[in-house]
Amino acid sequence: MNTPLDRRTVVLDVFTAEPLKGNPLAVVIDAEGLSDAQMAAYARWTNLSETTFLLPPTDPAADYRVRIFTPGGELPFAGHPTLGSCQAWLDAGGVPREAGVVVQECGVGLVQVRQIDGAPSRLAFSAPPLRRSGPAEPVVMAQVMRALRICADAVLGVEWIDNGPGWLGVRLRDAAAVRALVPDFVAMRGLNVGVIGAWPAGGAVDVEVRAFVPDLGVPEDPVTGSLNAGLAQWLIGSGVLPARYVAGQGHALGRDGRVHVEHIAAGEWAGVWIAGDVTRCIAGTLRL
Template sequence: MPTYAFVTVDVFTDTRFGGNQLAVFPDARGMTDAQMQALAAEFNLSETTFVLPPSDPANTARVRIFNRSAEMPFAGHPNVGTGWVLAQMGRAKDGVLRFEEIAGLVEVTMTQAGARIAAPQALSTGVTFTAAQMAACAGLSSDDIITTNHPPIQATVGVDFVLCEVKPEALSRANPDAAAFRDVADTTEGFSMRLSLHLYAKQPDGTLKVRMFSPLTGTWEDAATGSANATLAAFLLSLSDQDQGAWEVSQGVEMGRPSRLFITAQRGPDGVRATVAGGCVPVLKGEVEL
């Protein structure tokens, strides 16, 4: 039986057993789609990545990202972590890697602590929701949802999230209700994604605290969601008259896996683009026979 090496890393942290866990298979040649999905379910992490040769030799690799139940077009911490792992193997050229993914080409730039990724798409927005709908999903009251700046809204820079601002004191009280998630996803016309809710609260010092819930994909709560926070950066900039912006984000505290993410956004010729950066720490390595 063929044997495949894997490593795990904690992403968006400088401390082992913090941040968001990721499993990486640096050479997944020969694996079937079903095997990749089965391994992602077996690891039971928010995502697992599988590295394949690129279609274009100018790029570093083709990277496939699976959560517990499906393949994803793009995700943040899997790209940061996979980039860090491949860089340790000497595969970065001048500190840069380029990954082919379903959502497009993802550029990963190595940093002193870890890596920074550029989201593959400019910001786009879609369906809006009521405060009552998102309050039900988050186990909060409608009064906890802030709608003065925007309603809860579907947004993406490569993978969809619903962005929802909440009062700072409400964030720690959030407790997702899977039935409410399913009801909103099933009854919103033209809405086909499996609802992932990204709650954020602005802090007096200008930083952001966030929590991300996606129970319909098997991720009750995520410790650090790079793609959601990149989307948030792009969306916040779009609400302003500025040309660029930067924020520090805290996530995963309520889970006991504190994470720090650094997000930026800038206006460009095709719209608002975003990046997300953070550290990586190696944890485990091993082999799987298939």
């Protein structure tokens, strides 16, 4: 065990401009020298959906490296930890190698993060390529029906949208059906399930999203960037959703997260971008 040191740490609320409405993230800024066991233990202790640790990059193209832990283990990539970790790095004095874009190194490789013009607290990450895609197998679809306690005619599609955490996307008929879900987490074992349904046009948000990850010690995640990235790649790519929309998430947990999704067809920033506001709630030191 290393000698305890005081390390800078912050707790940020991601995907909200209003504190306590998004998804909290603990970030240890001075994480160099911590062991895997210490990182895992601190993530279990915070009991947040994710806790991250900032480290010097190993790739010369990256500005920093991040390791992402849930209470149940380490992830190669996650969305709200990407935005929150980038903001923490910038607030701690980080200066990107290239003006206007920060390059994060994580388990899936390099991820670009940029600030949104006209929204000083809002960052966006470039959705990484899907590791697995396509329709779910019949046995998986049957498990999803049991886990969500719904029948097959309530579902418009079930696809793999795995960009690191192993997401399986489920499209329901409308947002009300998404909010009404009361999952069976025992039946869901082995799956990370994201559910989406559309709201009527003209509301504050366009779709409602929920994320269930019981195997990672987080039965329901408040607001989920990686899931929204996978859903966007699936549903914009198939023409179901427009190139720009806003997702709401967190209602069942008393949150009101906002995920701003945009597909840029060409140019320097071509791809799917997932944006959200980042609000700092706590700053201090950690003895670890």
